[in-house]
Amino acid sequence: MxxxxxxxxxxxxxxxxxxxxxxxxxxxxxxxxxxxxxxxxxxxxxxxxxxxxxxxxxxxxxxxxxASLEPGDIHDVYTVRRVIEVSAIRGGGSPEAVAAVRAAVEEGRLAAAANDDEGLGTANQHFHKAIVALAGSRRLNTIMAQVLAEMRLFFHKATMDAHFYSGYLKDNEEICAALEAGELERAAELLLAYLDRSEEKQAEVHGE
Amino acid sequence: MxxxxxxxxxxxxxxxxxxxxxxxxxxxxxxxxxxxxxxxxxxxxxxxxxxxxxxxxxxxxxxxxxASLEPGDIHDVYTVRRVIEVSAIRGGGSPEAVAAVRAAVEEGRLAAAANDDEGLGTANQHFHKAIVALAGSRRLNTIMAQVLAEMRLFFHKATMDAHFYSGYLKDNEEICAALEAGELERAAELLLAYLDRSEEKQAEVHGE
DNA sequence: AATCGAAGGATTGTTGAACAATCGCTAAAT
DNA sequence: ATTTAGCGATTGTTCAACAATCCTTCGATT
Structure with missing residues (x-):
């Protein structure tokens, strides 16, 4: 078809x-x-x-x-993510949407237990996709999907380092808990901090 | 070329x-x-x-x-605008970027003085484009440009009603003033209120 | 009379080949 | 060594054809 x-x-x-x-x-x-x-x-x-x-x-x-992302592009991509993801989480979202976030956290936990680095990465993407989905906007979802696809392009270098994702699982768990507890402002702060740290790591890996 | x-x-x-x-x-x-x-x-x-x-x-x-926007699309487009524009204005932005916002306000004032409805509309678009530009992100700018282009598609009906834009000039002026004064939170609130009202108007015009 | 189904026509989807325009490279010339 | 000229390869664009698909019309059946 x-x-x-x-x-x-x-x-x-x-x-x-x-x-x-x-x-x-x-x-x-x-x-x-x-x-x-x-x-x-x-x-x-x-x-x-x-x-x-x-x-x-x-x-x-x-x-x-x-496409190849240059240092400026990395910051740009993370700017988009900060704007969209933080806004989305601040909005709360429906119970089903929150459940999807929780599901992504579990998916990550399973991947970690199985030592599946590949799965760990996709689980993380699902997590952030679910965060954006909280806003319930078709357009925001596709925008986020494109940004994530763009990021996959230069993640391969990083994925070599298995420890790259280390710690992000706990971050996601914490963010998700705050979200479920309705502590949206706290969830937003945690998410923002995570994004800042993630950008920093990316800049290091791609730094010259 | x-x-x-x-x-x-x-x-x-x-x-x-x-x-x-x-x-x-x-x-x-x-x-x-x-x-x-x-x-x-x-x-x-x-x-x-x-x-x-x-x-x-x-x-x-x-x-x-x-393309033709249906009621659901209208809400969706405004969701995107709320997320991006409000975040952008909360971030403040460089003096030049703020100056661009002011310039768009002036452009609207001139168009109003000349009774140029067409010009009034584009000035408004420039205003919101300038708001997003505060974030300084190439990607956010193109996203916003696309959203505005999408909106132009169904604005023609509305443009028939010359009073449609009535009052938005004062809104923009107020938002801009707050921005210049560094009262970002207030500027964000005003902008949010404007977007909600605008969506309501659009829903009315396109309502069935 | 209403419904169903089978041609028919029109438009899209895809292919293949051709040619001009443009770029990068190599080699010759100064 | 620098510039120039030309060559080869690839893209940009056109054209013509055909298969696949859809919409409509028309007729057949109940």
Missing amino acids: PSVADRVADELRLQLAEGILLPRARLTESTIAEDLGVSRNTVREAFAELASERLVVRHPNRGVFV | PSVADRVADELRLQLAEGILLPRARLTESTIAEDLGVSRNTVREAFAELASERLVVRHPNRGVFV
Whole structure:
């Protein structure tokens, strides 16, 4: 049912998330068209989709490249996250939405017990996705989804360090507890502190 | 220097903003290609661009239509605005950014003096764009730009009523003054109240 | 008469090939 | 060593064709 262009975009998104395609890598239309057995024109449409999600950058007449976040971009991304996530948590949200946050915390706990670093990362993303979902806005959800997708792009370096996520589980648990207890202001403060620390870590890893 | 697809997208964006293309109108690839003297394929790429901005909706195998906001969308858009604008103003911002807000207020005052309803509307958009710019985030700016573009789509109905904007000038002036005085919390409250009232008005106009 | 279903027409989705425009690189010339 | 000229590869765009899908109309059935 999904169009071919969509499936091509999905495949590329997957390869981006898996780290098969690394930042700054060049994507040549003809080779991808051949590899996936589709027309060059279709690849083009897929590129347009990915470009609109900032996963890929178009350099006119030069080609498209896997996006790479520079120091300024890291701060920018975290600014967006602070604005959206903190506002969302301040709003409280429906019981089901809060339950989704709790579920993400549990998912993380399970992944940690299984020593599944990969799962730990996605659980964390689910957690922050659930935080934004508190606001109950379709548009905010898609914005957040895009930001998270953008972040996955340069998380691979960081993921190498298994200790990168160390401690964030406790943070999430604490934030979730405050949220459930209705201590929204406290939850917001904790979340903000977490984001600041996370940005700092990212800046270190990507620092030069 | 801009690509043909970009120029087609620009032209369509213009026609959307001008109200030449009304919500729910159908955009047929072949006619647009003919009208603008470009290939159908190029029109397709332009469509992809507009669809990513939510100005246009793709119904698979049925065509693309000018987006039309439904009651739920109106609330959703204002939720995004509340989250982003209020957060931005709470952050304060650089003196130049504050000056830009003031400039937008003046722009509105001039338009009002000239009885220029059209100008009044764009001045208001500049005002809110400047508010978001306080946060100094490229991503937040583009998000806000898209939201405003989305709103222009269904503002045409409202613009008929010249009194629709009545009073908002004073609001902006007051918000700006509070911002300049460093009374950020008060500015945020005023802005929030304005957005709530604005949403209510929109819901009335589009209500059924 | 109302409902259902089968052509028919129109539009989108996708392909393939072609060509111009543009860029990066290499090699020649000063 | 610097500049220039040209070459090769890739993108940007067009065109033409065909398959897939949808909407409508028309007719058949009950």
